[in-house]
Amino acid sequence: GAERLAATGADAVVAVGGGSSLDVAKVMVALAAAGEPATLRDDFEVTGAVAVPDGDLRPVVAAPTTLAGADLSTIAGITSRRDGLVRGGAHDRRLMPAALLYDPKLFRTTPHDVLCASAMNGFDKAVETTYAATATPVTDATAVRALRLLSRGLPDLGAGDRDETTIHDAVVGTVLAQYGCSRADGLTLSLIHAFGHGVARGYEIQQGGAHAIIAPHALRYLFDRVDAGRDLLAKGLGVEAATPAATATAVVERVVEIRDALGLPARLREIDDMSESDLPAVAADV
Structure with missing residues (x-):
């Protein structure tokens, strides 16, 4: 080329x-x-x-x-x-x-499983922007708005809807998520993407599918150790809880709900060409 x-x-x-x-x-x-x-x-x-x-x-x-x-x-x-x-x-x-150029007609022609997996990739960029070391007040705002749109639109996308509202929420939400994570002065990609890239490259799974497996575990790990932007995540995902620990649990549960609504894998064993013996090499790559 x-x-x-x-x-x-x-x-x-x-x-x-x-x-x-x-x-x-x-x-x-x-x-x-x-x-x-x-x-x-x-x-x-x-x-x-x-x-x-x-x-x-x-x-x-x-x-x-x-x-x-x-x-x-x-x-x-x-x-x-x-x-x-x-x-x-x-x-x-x-x-x-x-x-x-964002043309709704182009998104409507994309195979369902490909579109849903890619949506999880965009969604996780908004998630990770909330707790990135390079986050700013502007990226906080774009990430929260992205999560609001994506948490509303992605379940409908997973159900097969391709109407104007669903495509709008999915596309605009992804653009807002990407705005925060790819800047000249610093990226906001973090743990989910690091492991997701290691799992996706070289195996028969899309990157978004790998993120779907990793995201709940990565968030639980982070919440056990640091704040990890849990209040911003709760605000964007529309969940409420009385304590920080309950907030963390509610955020993870909502992420799982969105993943499952998109019909994405939840376990590494669902990757057909990956074996348990491959995991040390994946970990070393990450």
């Missing part, structure tokens, strides 16, 4: 699809700008990172069809299997798409 882009001299790249399609477009413009894409590809096999060259990059126009939030992001995640499994990607503020 990068070689074709360089050869044709195209002014921009238009990416239509889910997170993988959008990430490929971002990596393409980085590789094309390098002049020798093969060299950067070889370096990635060693370092797990794509070095984005200095200078201008061709703009990317993103038209997402899923709800993971890769459209509004400065990150591009990639996996190589050329000489074994290598996971990594690129991170540069210039990888943020120059233009975004």
